Amino acid sequence: GAHAENSGPKYKPVTEDRIIENSTKGAEWLTTGMDYYETHYSPLNKINKSNIKDLGLAWSYDLKSSRGIESTPVVANGIMYVTSNWGVVHAIDAKSGESIWKYDPEVDKGKWGVKACCDAVNRGVALSGDKVYVAAFDGRLIALNASTGKLVWEKDTFDGEEGYYTITGAPRIAGSHVVIGNGGADYSGRGYITSYNVDTGEKEWRWYTVPGNPKEPFENEAMKKAAETWDPAGEWWKNGGGGTVWDSMVYDPELDTLYIGTGNGSPWAAAVRSPAGGDNLYLGSIVAIDPNSGEYKWHYQETPGDNWDYTSVQPIIMADIKIDGKLRKVLLHAPKNGFFYVIDRETGEFISAKNYMDVTWAKGYGQDGRPIEFAAARDTKNEYLQIPGPLGAHNWQPMSYSKDTGLVYIPAQQIPVTYKDQMDWRFKDPKPGVRGSFIGRDEAKTMGSSDAVSEFGELVAWDPVSKKSRWRVRYDAPWNGGVLSTGGDLVFQGTSDGKFIAYAAETGDKLWQFDLNGGAGAGAATYEIDGEQYISIPVGWGGAYGLPRRVAEQHGSGTVYTFKLGGDAVSPGSLQEGTGKLVEGVDYDPSKIELGEKLYTSSCATCHGAPGATKGGALPNLAYVDKNILENLGIFVFKGPFYSLGMPDFTDKLSQDDVSAIKAYIQGTADAIRESG
Numbered sequence: 164g165a166h167a168e169n170s171g172p173k174y175k176p177v178t179e180d181r182i183i184e185n186s187t188k189g190a191e192w193l194t195t196g197m198d199y200y201e202t203h204y205s206p207l208n209k210i211n212k213s214n215i216k217d218l219g220l221a222w223s224y225d226l227k228s229s230r231g232i233e234s235t236p237v238v239a240n241g242i243m244y245v246t247s248n249w250g251v252v253h254a255i256d257a258k259s260g261e262s263i264w265k266y267d268p269e270v271d272k273g274k275w276g277v278k279a280c281c282d283a284v285n286r287g288v289a290l291s292g293d294k295v296y297v298a299a300f301d302g303r304l305i306a307l308n309a310s311t312g313k314l315v316w317e318k319d320t321f322d323g324e325e326g327y328y329t330i331t332g333a334p335r336i337a338g339s340h341v342v343i344g345n346g347g348a349d350y351s352g353r354g355y356i357t358s359y360n361v362d363t364g365e366k367e368w369r370w371y372t373v374p375g376n377p378k379e380p381f382e383n384e385a386m387k388k389a390a391e392t393w394d395p396a397g398e399w400w401k402n403g404g405g406g407t408v409w410d411s412m413v414y415d416p417e418l419d420t421l422y423i424g425t426g427n428g429s430p431w432a433a434a435v436r437s438p439a440g441g442d443n444l445y446l447g448s449i450v451a452i453d454p455n456s457g458e459y460k461w462h463y464q465e466t467p468g469d470n471w472d473y474t475s476v477q478p479i480i481m482a483d484i485k486i487d488g489k490l491r492k493v494l495l496h497a498p499k500n501g502f503f504y505v506i507d508r509e510t511g512e513f514i515s516a517k518n519y520m521d522v523t524w525a526k527g528y529g530q531d532g533r534p535i536e537f538a539a540a541r542d543t544k545n546e547y548l549q550i551p552g553p554l555g556a557h558n559w560q561p562m563s564y565s566k567d568t569g570l571v572y573i574p575a576q577q578i579p580v581t582y583k584d585q586m587d588w589r590f591k592d593p594k595p596g597v598r599g600s601f602i603g604r605d606e607a608k609t610m611g612s613s614d615a616v617s618e619f620g621e622l623v624a625w626d627p628v629s630k631k632s633r634w635r636v637r638y639d640a641p642w643n644g645g646v647l648s649t650g651g652d653l654v655f656q657g658t659s660d661g662k663f664i665a666y667a668a669e670t671g672d673k674l675w676q677f678d679l680n681g682g683a684g685a686g687a688a689t690y691e692i693d694g695e696q697y698i699s700i701p702v703g704w705g706g707a708y709g710l711p712r713r714v715a716e717q718h719g720s721g722t723v724y725t726f727k728l729g730g731d732a733v734s735p736g737s738l739q740e741g742t743g744k745l746v747e748g749v750d751y752d753p754s755k756i757e758l759g760e761k762l763y764t765s766s767c768a769t770c771h772g773a774p775g776a777t778k779g780g781a782l783p784n785l786a787y788v789d790k791n792i793l794e795n796l797g798i799f800v801f802k803g804p805f806y807s808l809g810m811p812d813f814t815d816k817l818s819q820d821d822v823s824a825i826k827a828y829i830q831g832t833a834d835a836i837r838e839s840g
């Protein structure tokens with residue numbers, strides 16, 4: 164037509180200059196970590212210690228999801244972009260909480276859910292120009308028009324790759340490139356990241372994190388060097404090798420360098436993967452990449468020869484801090500393995516590593532930047548109490564670095580396990596009793612819980628210069644949420660028991676608290692519109708720890724909570740409170756319980772937990788389901804009604820007799836619990 168469409172305020176493109184300028188003003192939240200440094204810190208200070216008592220709910224927004232919500236909101240031009248499960252994007256009016264548009268990539272959940280090691284989560288979007296980028300769970304990198312939500316382009320980032328991949332991480336923008344990794348190292352993935360042109364979506368380069376079969380040509384010099392640190396007798400390439408980049412990347416526009424954190428070994432057991440030992444580069448590392456060429460610049464390996472699922476994928480923060488009187492450009496990192504690292508981001512030089520939580524795998528680090536391991540932690544024959552366990556002393560939940568206090572606020576935890584290598588492991592060989600093997604997990608470790616040692620959570624205020632904590636807040640349970648710090652001397656964190664809490668940034672004194680409709684995981688963001696400061700946190704219980712168990716009594720639909728001074732909106736309710744009744748009255752043959760337990764462990768436990776051991780998490784505990792469901796378990800197991808929600812199809816994996824045995828185990832366990840009172 165003759166008239167230009169003019170249905171709203173013009174969308175101002177998101178540029179490098181604008182992101183840098185906003186980092187000192189804070190009115191917007193333009194990258195998943197706020198700015199390029201990904202500090203999860205905003206200088207906004209209208210909400211501060213003196214008025215925090217007046218902070219109230221401005222609006223809430225129902226994401227209409229029941230699994231883990233892990234995305235930090237991104238806010239530009241008054242629009243908030245939040246993702247929910249599978250990579251659904253919600254564009255919300257950041258002032259009113261009204262929906263502007265929603266984009267559902269329509270992932271085939273039945274097909275892809277089985278590949279989720281840790282819930283079908285998504286950690287958010289990236290913005291560049293007039294577009295918003297999201298990665299769907301099934302591997303598509305998607306560019307949308309940021310004002311309309313219309314599809315601009317999409318690319319299959321699993322193109323031509325063999326392996327059991329999914330995507331849960333947020334893409335990152337590096338100049339004219341949009342870069343994305345993937346997950347799958349707990350199955351059979353070879354980690355890689357791929358770069359696409361922000362405008363056209365044209366594929367530019369792919370960088371693998373671990374070498375392929377050494378009999379075939381190496382993709383680059385970095386892979387050739389890496390192969391020298393693996394033992395070919397382990398034939399690691401058949402299981403992918405691991406090293407997936409499933410969460411953190413940061414881009415330094417000044418040094419024009421992309422930093423990625425790489426994942427664990429696949430399989431987990433180093434003695435199986437690489438029997439003669441070796442560092443197994445570039446597992447458990449930070450790697451610096453030239454985003455224009457996709458070439459390796461340097462690496463620092465935090466966990467050489469990973470043997471414990473110690474990913475270095477946890478959020479990386481850039482900072483410029485004074486160490487020994489010298490201003491250094493550094494990376495700050497608190498990966499799963501329990502040590503806090505300061506690394507020079509110009510050179511990759513190791514500056515320091517000090518444990519921020521208790522660890523049982525290493526005594527400390529030498530001047531050479533290598534861990535001094537406890538021999539028993541590598542022993543393949545004996546069970547070993549592993550701290551941190553595979554969920555890490557810190558997982559994906561974003562930490563925050565305040566420029567005002569100089570402290571890093573780490574959502575830390577202790578979740579111990581016992582580990583033992585499975586030396587008779589064979590590639591893709593499901594075995595009753597081996598966790599996850601019927602759905603394709605390939606760990607070569609058996610894992611037990613360690614009731615003797617407690618699980619707990621901690622918010623750690625860590626000084627990266629003195630290498631000590633300034634203060635700690637202890638929580639009864641782990642898996643607490645990401646952290647936001649602000650120029651109002653405040654630190655915000657959602658907790659696994661369903662609270663949103665504000666602390667004094669200097670002291671850790673608790674200043675304010677709000678009850679949520681379920682446990683929280685995602686980090687909060689803050690922004691300003693029309694002179695008012697808002698604090699926003701997406702809430703939705705789930706993720707690796709949260710699928711089979713929960714801490715809060717209540718479990719709500721995924722909800723964005725947004726607060727302002729004087730806010731008085733009505734708080735949303737929960738979907739579920741407490742626990743249902745133990746299932747009762749399903750006929751079973753007690754002689755099948757033993758087999759049923761083994762099959763349950765290998766097919767059901769990763770997502771549903773042990774029957775009766777928990778009250779259920781984001782997914783139900785099967786000792787508490789309706790009698791009709793357990794009676795007809797076969798219907799649900801073989802491409803049943805929950806298949807379209809992501810429940811695996813066990814056709815050709817389990818027989819009808821196997822299902823009867825699983826039923827016997829579930830009902831038998833429920834009966835035993837009831838009888839013991």
Ligand code: PQQ
Nearest residue numbers: 281284331346347348349407409554706707
């Ligand atoms: N994802 C979560 C979560 O979202 O709660 C927790 C974890 C993942 C882990 O603890 C992992 O080890 C993990 N590992 C991979 C992998 O090895 O590729 C992927 C993911 C993921 O994509 O979410 C997780």
